[in-house]
Amino acid sequence: MxxxxxxxxxxxxxxxxxxxxxAVREQLPEARLVxxxxxxxxxxxxxxxLDKWARAEAAVAAGMNVVFELHSAWATASLQSFSFGAVxxxxxxxxxxxxxxxxxxxxxxxxxxxxxxxxRPTATFQQVLKAxxxxxxxxxxxQQGALEMAxxxxxxxxxxxxxLAISYLRFAPTDxxxxxxxxDTCHDGALSARAIRQAxxxxxxxxxxxxxxxxxxxxxxTTNGWLWPHLADxxxxxxxxxxxxxxxxxxxxxxxxxxxxxxxxxxxxxxESFDAWLDTALDRHLFxxxxxxxxxxxxxxxxxxxxxxxxxxxxxxxxxxRCLRAIQQTASTPLVTNTGRDGKKLTSxxxxxxxxxxxxxxxxxxxxxxxxxxxxxxxxYEPPRMV
Numbered sequence: 001m002x003x004x005x006x007x008x009x010x011x012x013x014x015x016x017x018x019x020x021x022x023a024v025r026e027q028l029p030e031a032r033l034v035x036x037x038x039x040x041x042x043x044x045x046x047x048x049x050l051d052k053w054a055r056a057e058a059a060v061a062a063g064m065n066v067v068f069e070l071h072s073a074w075a076t077a078s079l080q081s082f083s084f085g086a087v088x089x090x091x092x093x094x095x096x097x098x099x100x101x102x103x104x105x106x107x108x109x110x111x112x113x114x115x116x117x118x119x120r121p122t123a124t125f126q127q128v129l130k131a132x133x134x135x136x137x138x139x140x141x142x143q144q145g146a147l148e149m150a151x152x153x154x155x156x157x158x159x160x161x162x163x164l165a166i167s168y169l170r171f172a173p174t175d176x177x178x179x180x181x182x183x184d185t186c187h188d189g190a191l192s193a194r195a196i197r198q199a200x201x202x203x204x205x206x207x208x209x210x211x212x213x214x215x216x217x218x219x220x221x222t223t224n225g226w227l228w229p230h231l232a233d234x235x236x237x238x239x240x241x242x243x244x245x246x247x248x249x250x251x252x253x254x255x256x257x258x259x260x261x262x263x264x265x266x267x268x269x270x271x272e273s274f275d276a277w278l279d280t281a282l283d284r285h286l287f288x289x290x291x292x293x294x295x296x297x298x299x300x301x302x303x304x305x306x307x308x309x310x311x312x313x314x315x316x317x318x319x320x321x322r323c324l325r326a327i328q329q330t331a332s333t334p335l336v337t338n339t340g341r342d343g344k345k346l347t348s349x350x351x352x353x354x355x356x357x358x359x360x361x362x363x364x365x366x367x368x369x370x371x372x373x374x375x376x377x378x379x380x381y382e383p384p385r386m387v
Contacts, residue, residue, distance in 0.1 A: 002031035003323065004098040004179070005090035006064070007083075007168060009038045011048050011193055013058040013214040016102070016183070021063045023181040024100045032323045034096060035059060035067045036089045037314065038075035039357060040364045043082050045292030047229035047364050049197055051373070054217045056315035057385040061213035065320035068093075069312040071353060072360045073304040076293055079140065081304065083167035091173055092308040094330030095323070098177045101168055104159040106182030111162060114147050115169035125150045138285055200228055225370030231292055232274035233367050234299055239277075241298050242268035253301050254294040260286075264294065300363055302356040309350035312336045312357070315385040339380045 004024055010017060024033065037059070039052045048055065056067035074085025090096045103111065117125055125146050132142035144156045144163070156163060161183055169178060199206040200218065207215045242250065242265045250261035267280035278291055310333055316324060328335055336342040336354070343354050358379045368374050375381065 001095065001326070002028055002097050003093070003095040004028055004031045004033050004100050005087075005093075005096040005176075006033060006035045006100050007037075007070075007086040007090070007164075008035055008059070009042050009048070009193075010055040010059050011038075011042050012050055012055060012196060012218060013062060013211060014193060014196060014209045015211060016193075017059070018062050018211050020100065020102055020181050024179060025063065027179060028098060031098065032065045032095075032319060033063065034090065034093060034320075034323065035064050036070045036086050037067050039069045039072055040361045041072060041076045041296060043076060043079075044289045045076055045294075045296045046231050047367070049200060049228060050217060050221055050226070051364070051378075052314055052361075053382055053385055054221065057387060058211065058214040058217050060315045060317050060320065060385065060387040062211050064315075065317055066313065066323055067315045069314050069357070071305060071309065072357050073302040073353075076296055076302075077304070078293075079163065079167050080170075083164070084171050085304075085308075087168055087171040089308050089311065092311060092331055092333045093327045094332060095327055096176065098179060099168060099172050100179040100181060101165045102161040102183050103165050103180040104162050104183055106180050108178060108180040110151065110153060111165050111180060112169055112178070114151055114153070114166045117147065117150055118143075118166065118170045122150065136285060138287060138290075140287070197228075224372050225368075226373055227368055227370075229364055229367045230274075231295060234295075234363070235274040235277065238274070238295050238299055239268045245298075250298065254297050256294060264291075300356075300360050302360070303352075305349070305353050308333045309353040310334050310336045310342075310346060312354075313384045315387060317387045321386065337384055 006020070008017065021033065024031070037052070037056060038048065040048055042048050052069060059067050068089060070086055070089055074082055077085070090099070128146040128149050129142050132145050133139065137145070148154060148156055165180060172178065196206050196209050205215065205218060210218070247258050247261045247265065250264060251258045254261070263281050263283070267277050271277035271280050278288055281291055282288065311327070311331060313324065313335065324335065334342065334346060339354070343351060346354060358377070361379050362377070365374060365376070365378065
């Protein structure tokens, strides 16, 4: 059986994602497509534009067979941790044979070479990286520069899909076959997702970017009173946390230096809004996404699991359900399709990880006002979407 893994956020599902699935189907017509997807919060640290069940259902309607939820500690982490957790989650199924991803270059040998260099850095690579860090460059920028110098590549900063691909390949098992699906244009998916979110915030539905199912999900959510969530909605709670926590505790929770923790707390004392807090706390060593992830971790701390704690099913079609029956026999970690029932069978550490996922889902619920989306503990009452 060929099983192709795909890592995504589907925030929301758009035509760029649909093109990826179509390309994979053309190359692997008999393969089952298994996805691991972020839940209520994305890698940028922001709440997803739609709930995880709706996004997963849109993906299955477009041809995905199974969608699993990526544990929130990995879903909202750095690129390296996000990639590690997502790849390990796919590997935990025991069935994945291929890994597909979008790529600006489509140059799989180059991507593999860069991934190998990150996993086993040469002395020259390490020297270039250390020199850039010593000059104050953010780690991601320094790493990109070292890769470009070592491999003779150019323009990685303008190739976000390639950067993701390199990180996935770094952690992928050696017996997987990689498929680099070349994007139509640079930033194809990223611009689509960003444009969609901006349009929705202006009460417009950009149907030209969306699949029919995704457009239907967004229209339905709007009709039912769904409010597009933002991390800024939690700013008062964030202020309280930062003002009252000791600097050492802020540093421990976020993983930042104590000097940076002082900046975060000082900014919270004076900034009247989340955007103002970001502007005040930012410096040349940081990206805005780094601060957003730090804010989320302060609000809803989550410990990173040592291993994949469970495989949480969000959606599946008929072929996906057959695939899930096979995964029950091959997986290295338990399947969770019913949170209440299956959660009781988990180890204590896995139960704690599950409760952390539930807590973050509950936080996004509190931003809603419509009864359909305010229902407590949806993780326990919302079944996987079986399409």
